[in-house]
Amino acid sequence: MASLTLDNVTKSYGRTRALSDVSLAVDDGEFFVILGPSGAGKTTTLKSVAGLEPIDAGTVHIGGTDMAGVEPYRRNVAMAFESYALYPQRTVYDNLASPLRSGRTGTYSKAQQDRRITEVTDTLGIGHLLQRFPRELSNGQRQRVALGRVLVRPAGAYLLDEPLSHLDAKLRAAMRAELKQLGAMSSTTTLYVTHDYQEALALGDRIAVLRAGRVVQVGTPERIWARPVDTFVARVLGQPEMLLLPATVDSGRIRTADGAFDAAAPDGLDRGDVVLGIRPRALTLGERETAVTVRGTVRLAERLGRVIELTVHSGDTDLVAVVASADAPAEGSDVTLSVRPDEVHVFVDDLRWGSVAGKEDRDA
């Protein structure tokens, strides 16, 4: 178990900047998620920590020790690769035994190896596959073996690169729930890379959002969800995405060009152009006291089980609202949508200023 610290890590591939001044501090035992779209530098960050990719500038500390010039096999970290990287010529059992046999993760007798492997394969539900070769497994099974090869051994830190991406939806949800409860995982510092915001929110003690090799925001899941630092973070989290409406502040009112949204401007906001952000699930049907309201016509109602996704045409814009299906209006009907002022995010120059309820202190 160890803390991880990255300070101004910079890495280029030829002329392409993969990481720019990435600084992260992961506490001992923390479950830390790196969230970002593909190409954001998530995998490069993990490989920098593991020592598999030399970094151009900056430092990596594991457990307080500078890792400059330290070979990967001396760093005492375990990694699950997105490509699985299972040894094709060895059985699942031998793949899982590999880290236990190297002599650098501790010394294990045959019985101890067996016990550790059985423990992990039982948890991951791959106990019946031990004598198979990787080529005889489905992608989901391979991914669990790759995860098993990490969990089977003690390590200063676990580095997991999209470890659930190839599982089918149901299994992924089940594994997500199980991951955090795994004994090894709950006590070992884990750096977890994903592009799935639900995974990030569900698993992370803290989340770092990465964009084009830069850290955009670091914080707890609640905070990143409630107070996205800019429109990029706002859109990365949430499905359907947060609605972003360009608006103008003028003489105490904040309104969109087509006039569909019109509310009192919060104190301190007297500049010209802003962007309003509303999460589809923050919109509710009907008029309410103290709420901001928008009127429009239902163009499309998509039933998604317990909820229904409405596309409401208002002014010149289509708004998406997710409401309980019990009170869903028919397509073509006129509706009023309301949203609490503190759930209408205000972005100035692409950065979060606060909400329609008022300005917020960055660090509050």
Added chain:
Amino acid sequence: MARRVLKPGQKRVSAGGVAADTVTVLWFVFALFPIVWMFLLSLKNDAQQTSTYFGFTPTWTNYLTVLGTKGEQLTSVDFKSAVLTSVLACAGATAVSLVVGIPAAYAAGRWKFRGSESLMFNMLSFRFAPELMVIVPLFVIYHYLHLFDTSVGLIRVLQLVTMPLVVWILRSYFQDLSPELEQAALLDGYTRVRAFFTVALPLVRPGIAAAALLAFIFAWNNYIFPLILTDSNATTVTVAVTKFLGGGGQAYYNLTAAAALLGVLPPLVLALCIQRYLVRGLSFGAVKS
């Protein structure tokens, strides 16, 4: 149109299929004819060797003469020792190329550095540059270093033939292997050397078989190096075969044919032995897993 129902084991005959089969048969006749012709030639006696095509009295004496078991020595060629030299030199050259070439191919496949491509191209250029270009200086050097007409000298010069082949073939095999396999081994706690030997090397075994066989065959077929750089002590099969044509005296086409057919046998046997690896080796990387 109703299709005729087939009995089990019966195959549908189509015009296209028949045409394809015919073309294949014609191709085989065309491709194998020189060998058949040579085999027939090797069975003719001295008087008939140039006078007939198919009507002759077959005899095995040519093979016995070539192998030197018959009392009457028509030529000064020691064919048996030439075969032995060839086997030793080609096996030796292939072994040296593998020992040096496998790590070289791994390094070339894994690490890109300034000029790495030029270096590889440079190495390949040994293959397509005419050997005649270097043979005169080599001749002088070999005399100077006392490597002339020795097996060691032969093994060294054959590196020009086998080394580029081994490095180029195996480099592409290593490039086809995901570097993440070795990275996984590093994180499992293995050093780079152990990761290479336990993870990367076993996976390119088919490639090693293919490269070794091709290197052996190319070395076996080489003519100009042993011709110029050896004399009677370390002469090879290719050179020995042509000596039956007799420099200036009578040309023994029948003996030449018999010697050539015998000379083909070792690489052929080798290819059959490692065929299992070879088929996998030559098609490796064709299908992405």
